[in-house]
Amino acid sequence: MLLQQPLTAARIRDLAVLQRQLRLARESPRFVRVTGEPWIGKSRLLRQLAVSARQDGWAVAAGRAPRAGGRRPFDVLVDALDDHLARADGSLFDDIGAVNTRALAPLFPALGTLAAADAEPEPYAVIRAVRALIGRLAAPGGLLLVLDDVHRAGPEVFDLVDHLVRHPPAGRVLTVFAHRTVPAGRHLSAVPYDSSDVRHLELRPLPEADARGLLPAGMAPLAVELALRDAGGVPGLLHALARGVVPGGRCRVVHGSADLAEGVPPVLGRDAIDLHTLSSLGWRSACAGAVLGDPFTAASVARTAGLPLEDALRGLDELYGEGLLRADGSCTRFRFARPAVRALVHHAAGAGWRSAALERALDALRADPEAGRPLAAHLENAPRLDLADLETLARSVTSGLYTRPARSLRSLRRLTADFDGPAGLRILHHKALVVSGRLEEAVAGHAESGLRPHEPVPVGGRTEAAVWHARALRLSGRHAEARSVLDGDGGLQAPGTAPAGPDDRSPGRGLPPG
Numbered sequence: 001m002l003l004q005q006p007l008t009a010a011r012i013r014d015l016a017v018l019q020r021q022l023r024l025a026r027e028s029p030r031f032v033r034v035t036g037e038p039w040i041g042k043s044r045l046l047r048q049l050a051v052s053a054r055q056d057g058w059a060v061a062a063g064r065a066p067r068a069g070g071r072r073p074f075d076v077l078v079d080a081l082d083d084h085l086a087r088a089d090g091s092l093f094d095d096i097g098a099v100n101t102r103a104l105a106p107l108f109p110a111l112g113t114l115a116a117a118d119a120e121p122e123p124y125a126v127i128r129a130v131r132a133l134i135g136r137l138a139a140p141g142g143l144l145l146v147l148d149d150v151h152r153a154g155p156e157v158f159d160l161v162d163h164l165v166r167h168p169p170a171g172r173v174l175t176v177f178a179h180r181t182v183p184a185g186r187h188l189s190a191v192p193y194d195s196s197d198v199r200h201l202e203l204r205p206l207p208e209a210d211a212r213g214l215l216p217a218g219m220a221p222l223a224v225e226l227a228l229r230d231a232g233g234v235p236g237l238l239h240a241l242a243r244g245v246v247p248g249g250r251c252r253v254v255h256g257s258a259d260l261a262e263g264v265p266p267v268l269g270r271d272a273i274d275l276h277t278l279s280s281l282g283w284r285s286a287c288a289g290a291v292l293g294d295p296f297t298a299a300s301v302a303r304t305a306g307l308p309l310e311d312a313l314r315g316l317d318e319l320y321g322e323g324l325l326r327a328d329g330s331c332t333r334f335r336f337a338r339p340a341v342r343a344l345v346h347h348a349a350g351a352g353w354r355s356a357a358l359e360r361a362l363d364a365l366r367a368d369p370e371a372g373r374p375l376a377a378h379l380e381n382a383p384r385l386d387l388a389d390l391e392t393l394a395r396s397v398t399s400g401l402y403t404r405p406a407r408s409l410r411s412l413r414r415l416t417a418d419f420d421g422p423a424g425l426r427i428l429h430h431k432a433l434v435v436s437g438r439l440e441e442a443v444a445g446h447a448e449s450g451l452r453p454h455e456p457v458p459v460g461g462r463t464e465a466a467v468w469h470a471r472a473l474r475l476s477g478r479h480a481e482a483r484s485v486l487d488g489d490g491g492l493q494a495p496g497t498a499p500a501g502p503d504d505r506s507p508g509r510g511l512p513p514g
Contacts, residue, residue, distance in 0.1 A: 008210035008235075011045060017201055018049045022058070022174050026142060029168035029197065031161070034178035036203035037337065038323050039236025039273060042178045045203070046146050049176065053144040058172075059084075059137055060144045065152035067277040073123075073156050074107050076147050077130060084137055086110035095136050100129035127160050131169050138171030151179035151188070151321065152277070161191050165198060180323040205233025215242050223251035230260065230340040236273060237340050244269035258404050260339035261294040263377030268343050275345070278318065281307075285315025286324065290346035291357045292365065293374045294335035295328035300364040304357050373400075377407065380414045390415060397428055405435040427465050434472045442472035 007015060021030050036042050043064075050060045063080025072078070085092075085108050093101045103121040105111040121129075137143045150157060161177060179188065181202075192198065206214075211233050215224055223245045231238040244267065245251055253266040260266070278286065288305035289296050302312035316334060319325045328335045336342035346354070362382055365375040366389075376396030379389050393415055397408045409432040415425060433442035446469045466485050473482035 007045075007048065008206055008213060010204075010206050010210050011041060014045055014201060014203060015048055015052070017199070018045070018176065019052060021176075021199055022049070022053060022056070022144065025174035026172050029164075029171075029173040029175070031165055031195075031198045032174070032176045033191070033198060033200045034176060034203065035181045035200070037181055037205075037234065038341075039234050040203045040205070041235045042180075042203055043148055044235075046148055046176060046178060050144065050146060053174075057141045058144045058174075059141060060146070061137065062144075062146040062148070064148040065150055065157075067152075067279060073154060074126065074130070074160070076150060076153050076157055077160070078108055080145060080147060081130075081133065081137075082108050082110050085133075092133075092136055096129065096132040099125075100132045103129040104133065123156055123159070126156075127163050130160060131164060131167065134164075134173055135170035138169065138173045142172030142174075145173060145175045147175070147177040149179065149277070150177045151182055151323075158188065158191060165192050165195050168197070182321055182323045206235060207233070211235075211238055214238055219245055219249040220251065222254065223249060226251050226255070229257070230268070230338075232338060232340075234338070237338065237344075240269040240273050240344055241340065242269075256404060256406070257339055259407065260343045261335070262373055263293060263407070264381055265339075265343035265346050267347050268340060273341065273344050275348075278322070279315075281311060281315045282318035282322070285312055286319055286345050287349035287353070288312075288357060288361075289316075289319075289325070289334065289336065290342050290349065291354060291361050293377055294339070294342060295333040296335070296374065297333055297368065300361070300368060303364040304361040306357075306360065376411065380407075380410045385414075394425070397432070401428065401432060402435060405432055408432045409436050409438075424461060427461055427468070430465065430472075431468050434468055434475070439472045439476045443469070443476065443478075446472070 018032060018034075021032050024030050034042050034045065046062070050062055053060050061080040061084055063076045063078070065076040066079070085104075101111070103125040106121060107126065134143060134145060147153075147157070147161075161175070164175060205211075208228060211228055211231065212224065214235060215227060215238065219227070219242070227238060227241040227244075231241050252268070255266045260268075275283065275286070284305050284307065285301055288301045288307075291304055292300055298313050298316055299309060301307075301316065302309045305312060305315075307315070316325065320334075324337055324341060325334045326337050327333070336345075349357075358378070358381075362375075362378055365371040365378065368375070373396060376392050379385060379393050382389065385393075393411045397411050397415070401408045409429075412425070412429045412432055416429065430442050430446055433439075433445060446465070470482040470485040473479075473485065
């Protein structure tokens with residue numbers, strides 16, 4: 001697993017920054033804010049810092065904000081400090097005082113049996129009590145206080161951090177709080193980041209050399225390149241994608257970036273990324289968005305997930321706050337922050353639920369006049385198509401022939417399977433075969449279903465068919481046959497048909513460039 005491997009060069013430099021702050025905290029209290037996108041490596045870096053601090057004789061109190069929903073006040077502080085309170089003797093409470101002890105008792109389970117606790121302590125009293133507790137735990141060797149995933153914490157936690165920055169606790173204390181880089185973290189503005197005691201460490205995607213070193217040995221070169229491209233330097237995604245190769249190190253399927261964002265994405269890994277912190281509503285909304293494909297609207301998510309619109313909006317707000325979604329140019333449409341995340345979520349959803357959701361997604365996309373590519377990407381797998389669906393598929397094929405040749409080819413096959421396509425559609429099919437590298441199929445297809453005599457053909461259609469037939473021959477190494485086609489000796493008509501008219505012949509002897 002990636003977490004068992006040594007830190008990369010980039011993360012070693014980040015750890016050195018944190019260790020320097022730990023040394024500076026021996027002189028005066030310090031604060032570090034660690035930020036980055038999901039699965040960038042914040043939590044692992046903090047665990048590494050905790051190991052280093054313990055080896056240097058520091059006490060370590062580490063907590064993490066829990067999953068969305070059901071939040072209790074100061075939950076991340078409770079997770080970090082409750083064990084220390086459970087192990088404390090009476091001298092700790094004597095040092096912080098009876099008033100502070102009564103203020104802390106309702107929050108910490110370790111103090112649940114304490115008599116004379118305040119039933120509902122005043123928030124500022126709790127903040128002062130926590131400050132006194134931190135100062136006491138810092139004696140004599142120092143305290144490293146780690147608060148992870150605080151973008152899920154309530155405003156009271158940021159009021160506490162703000163208070164600690166302006167009124168540092170007594171003793172040697174380094175407070176490190178980490179959160180995802182999310183636009184919805186409005187409470188993060190409470191902390192005075194311009195203070196000289198606050199250091200901001202932003203974790204960026206790994207350089208390619210570092211990311212390549214995290215991949216297991218034995219992966220095929222193409223599988224390595226696909227994993228590096230799709231992960232974008234994010235270690236957590238790289239881990240998930242590396243587990244998606246088949247025995248022998250080969251990738252499961254060769255895919256383009258658009259294949260991850262639209263339609264049914266390829267299976268990238270056996271295990272999904274860690275999304276256990278999502279609430280049931282957030283997870284259901286994420287699965288619905290993954291079934292729809294990028295971009296999608298709140299209304300289409302509600303219809304696909306079978307939720308009221310208000311619930312779907314709350315689910316999208318949660319995903320937006322977790323940094324999994326971003327606005328697609330406006331507040332009406334959304335897309336996953338990374339296409340690989342959408343693909344992993346799609347296949348992590350239950351197969352039965354996903355099958356039923358696809359039917360609902362098609363209905364929602366058909367009702368959306370701007371669905372466009374997301375709808376066309378699903379129609380190739382739809383159980384039934386109407387005339388409007390066929391027209392949507394045909395437009396998608398025309399616009400995506402060169403940028404998404406494999407998908408265009410699948411759409412063409414679905415079109416030709418539903419009805420006997422006209423000449424223009426068959427010409428498109430031959431072009432898609434050539435662009436996709438299926439040269440022998442293109443040559444055979446031209447021979448089997450070439451343009452018929454007296455068949456209505458778009459202007460220049462016979463010339464275009466000949467050029468692409470010749471291109472397939474030439475790319476196959478059959479140069480003499482390609483020249484014969486362009487000379488007009490064959491290929492401009494189906495076998496056994498009359499030669500085409502002079503206006504239909506190719507004007508030149510050579511192939512067009514490209």
